[in-house]
Amino acid sequence: MKSAISSPTDMCIIVTYRCPMQCQMCNIWQNPTNKDKEITPAEIEKLPKVKFINITGGEPFIREDLEEIVEVAFRKSPRVVISTSGWFEERIIHLAEKFPNIGIRISIEGLSQKNDELRGRQGGFDRGIRTLLRLKEMGIKDIGFGITVSDSNSTDMLSLYRLSRSLGMEFATAALHNSYYFHKIDNTFTNKEEVCSNFGKLIEWQLREKHPKAWFRAYFNWGLINYIQGKPRLLPCEAGLVNFFVAPYGDVYPCNGLESKYWKESMGNIRTMSSFQDLWRSEQAERVRAHVRKCPKNCWMVGTAAPVMKKYIAIPLRWVLHQKIQSVMGHPINLKG
Numbered sequence: 595m596k597s598a599i600s601s602p603t604d605m606c607i608i609v610t611y612r613c614p615m616q617c618q619m620c621n622i623w624q625n626p627t628n629k630d631k632e633i634t635p636a637e638i639e640k641l642p643k644v645k646f647i648n649i650t651g652g653e654p655f656i657r658e659d660l661e662e663i664v665e666v667a668f669r670k671s672p673r674v675v676i677s678t679s680g681w682f683e684e685r686i687i688h689l690a691e692k693f694p695n696i697g698i699r700i701s702i703e704g705l706s707q708k709n710d711e712l713r714g715r716q717g718g719f720d721r722g723i724r725t726l727l728r729l730k731e732m733g734i735k736d737i738g739f740g741i742t743v744s745d746s747n748s749t750d751m752l753s754l755y756r757l758s759r760s761l762g763m764e765f766a767t768a769a770l771h772n773s774y775y776f777h778k779i780d781n782t783f784t785n786k787e788e789v790c791s792n793f794g795k796l797i798e799w800q801l802r803e804k805h806p807k808a809w810f811r812a813y814f815n816w817g818l819i820n821y822i823q824g825k826p827r828l829l830p831c832e833a834g835l836v837n838f839f840v841a842p843y844g845d846v847y848p849c850n851g852l853e854s855k856y857w858k859e860s861m862g863n864i865r866t867m868s869s870f871q872d873l874w875r876s877e878q879a880e881r882v883r884a885h886v887r888k889c890p891k892n893c894w895m896v897g898t899a900a901p902v903m904k905k906y907i908a909i910p911l912r913w914v915l916h917q918k919i920q921s922v923m924g925h926p927i928n929l930k931g
Contacts, residue, residue, distance in 0.1 A: 599835070599874065599875055599879075600835070600836075601642060601644075601874070602642065602644055602835070602836055602837055602838055602874070603644055603645045603646065603836050603837065603901055603904075604644055604645065604646045604647075604648075604836065604837040604897070604900070604901045605641065605642075605644050605646075605647055605648075605671075605837060605838050605839070605840065606647070606648040606649075606650060606837070606838075606839045606840070606850065606897050607633075607638060607641075607647065607648070607649050607650070607663070607667070607839075607840045608650055608651060608652070608775070608839060608840060608841050608842055608850070609632065609633065609649060609650070609651060609652070609654050609657050609660070609663060609842060610626075610627050610629070610632055610651045610652040610653070610654065610656055610657055610842050611625055611626050611627040611651065611652040611842055612626040612627060612629065612651070612652050612653065612656045613626070613651055613652040613653040613656070613679070614653055614656065614679065614681050614682075614715065615653070615679045615681065615713045615714055615715055615718065616713070616714025616715060617703075617712060617713050617714055618711075618712050618713075618714065618744075619712070619742055619744055619770055619776070619778065619781055620742075620776045620777070620778060621776065621777035621778055622651070622652050622775075622776065622777055623652075623714075624777065625777045626652070627652070627842040627843065631842075631843055632657070632842045632843070633840065633842060633843065633844050633864070633865075634659075635659060635662040635663050635665070635666050637844060637864055637865060638663060638666045638667070638840075638864075639666050639669075640864050640867070640869075640870055641670060641840065641864065641870055642670070642870050642871075642874075643670050643671065644670060644671050645671060645672070645673070646671055646673050646675075647667045647670060647671040647673070647674045647675070648674075648675050648676075648677060648897065649663065649664070649667060649674065649675070649676045649677070650676070650677040651677075651678075652842075653678060653679050653681065653682070654676050654677070654678055655676075655678055655681070655682040655685045655686060655689075656682070660685075660689065661689060661692060661693075664676075664689065664693055664696065668693070668695075673697065673736075674693075674695075674696060674697060675696075675697030675698070675699055675736065676689075676696065676697065676698055676699070677699050677701065677740075678698065678699070678700055678701070679700070679701055679713070679718065679722070680700035680701070680702075680718070680721050680722030680725045680726070681715070681718065681721055683721050683724065683725045683728075686698060686725050686729070687725070687728055687729070687732070690729055690732060690734050691732070694732075694733070694734060695736070696734070696736065697736035697737070698725075698726075698729060698734065698736070698737045698738075699737075699738055699739065699740050699764070699766060700722040700725060700726055700738075700739045700740075701713070701722070701739065701740055701741070701742070702719060702722050702723070702739040702740070702741060702754060703741055703742060703747055703750075704719075704741070704746075704747040704750030704751075704753075704754070705719070705750050705753055705754070706719040706720070708746070708747050708750050709722075709750075712744070712746070712747060722739065726738075726739060726761070726763060727761075730761065730762075730763070736764070737763055737764065738758060738763040738764025738765055738766060739754065739758065739763065739764075739765065739766070740765070740766030740767065740768065741754055741766075741767055741768070742768045742769065742770065743767060743768065743769050743770070743789060743792075743793070743818070744769075744770050744781075744783070744789075745783055745784055745785050745788075745789065748788060748789040748792040748793070749792060751767065751792060751793075751796065752792055752795060752796060755796055755799065765811075766811075766896065767793075767796070767811075767814070767815055767818060768818075768895060768896065769783075769789075769818045769821060769822055769894070770782070770783065771851055771893060771895060772853055773850055773851045773852055773853055773893075774850075774852050774853065774854065774858055775839075775850035775851070775852075776850075779853070779855075783822055786822055786823060789822060790819045790822055790823065793815050793816075793818055793819050793822075794819070794927075794929055796812075796815055797812040797815050797816060797819075797927060797929065798927055800812035800815070801914075801917050801918065801921060801927060802921070806914075809914045809917075809918070810903065810910055810914065812914070812917070813828075813903070813910040813913050813914060814894075814896065814899060814900070814903065816828070816913070816929060817829075817894045817899060818894055819929060820894065821892060821893065821894035824892075825892070826892055827892050827893075827894060828894075828909070828910075829899070829902045829903065829906055829909060829910075830902060830906075831849075831886060831889060831893070831898060831902070832886075832898075832901070832902050832905070833848035833849035833851075833886050833898045834847075834848030834849070834861060834879065834882050834883045834886050835848075835883060835886075836901040836902060836905060837849075837897060837898060837901045838861065839897070840864060841860075843863075843865075844863045844864045844865040844866075845860040845862075845863050846860060846861045846862050846863065846864060846873060847860055847861065847882075848861065848882055848883070848886050848898075849886075849893065849895070849897065849898045850895070850897060851891060851893035851895055851898070853891065856889065856890060856891060857885050857889070859881065859882050859885060860878075860882070861873060861874075861876070861878060861879040861882045862876060862878055862879065916928075
């Protein structure tokens with residue numbers, strides 16, 4: 595059984611829960627980690643080589659040793675992306691000067707007024723956009739912004755998409771979730787029809803783009819509609835098989851969507867493991883994977899959806915081809931199947 599467990603392709607390193615923002619949909623800022631107990635670059639060195647690493651928080655740029663962490667990350671993966679609020683503008687620019695291949699995704703929750711309202715800090719939108727423009731001027735290619743869609747900002751999502759297109763930047767989407775990671779149990783949608791309708795418009799626009807990457811993002815957004823409507827996942831969840839998350843104190847989790855009211859269990863801790871392979875193939879890790887197979891949540895977040903979209907590429911590919919054919923024939927897209 596253990597020999598059948600393949601190595602992961604993606605990992606997310608949550609380097610801190612400290613954060614300068616005060617987001618409505620996330621209470622990380624109310625539950626900061628102790629900076630003296632957060633995982634170190636030397637401990638991150640114990641992690642395996644993978645295809646993709648996301649460094650996130652909290653706010654990663656609050657870490658004074660983030661450059662050392664990024665150095666380690668690039669030894670582990672050819673692609674490293676940092677998710678950030680964009681609040682620490684000069685720190686982001688300085689790091690990008692040293693690591694021009696770094697990816698930067700700045701969280702922007704709407705146009706200026708809506709973003710600052712939802713993220714709890716005045717001036718956040720201006721800092722984020724200004725940082726992205728400076729990165730673009732520097733020639734940093736892997737840049738963009740993302741939105742966590744809720745009841746109050748799905749219309750702004752469409753405006754942000756158009757802004758991303760005009761700036762030539764990446765655009766990522768997510769939907770409200772409850773989990774230990776967000777320290778939230780009361781995130782919910784009350785106007786599902788409007789939110790799903792706006793996601794439908796976004797999907798139509800993405801399918802009209804010339805780049806296949808946008809078409810598969812449309813599929814991901816269809817998955818978000820599915821999630822918001824309370825339907826089963828479009829693809830199986832293989833969290834803890836193809837990917838994993840490392841929490842700020844070293845615990846390894848299959849995903850960041852766990853909730854204690856359902857289940858929440860660590861696969862192990864990088865501080866106490868003899869090697870990552872021993873942790874990955876341990877009986878404890880197998881118990882966690884068994885929980886994943888029975889998990890009732892049906893989450894749809896990029897950290898766990900993207901790896902299985904790649905693994906089972908034929909399924910989203912069939913959907914994309916069907917929608918493109920429908921479009922060529924002048925038929926509306928079908929978001930029911």
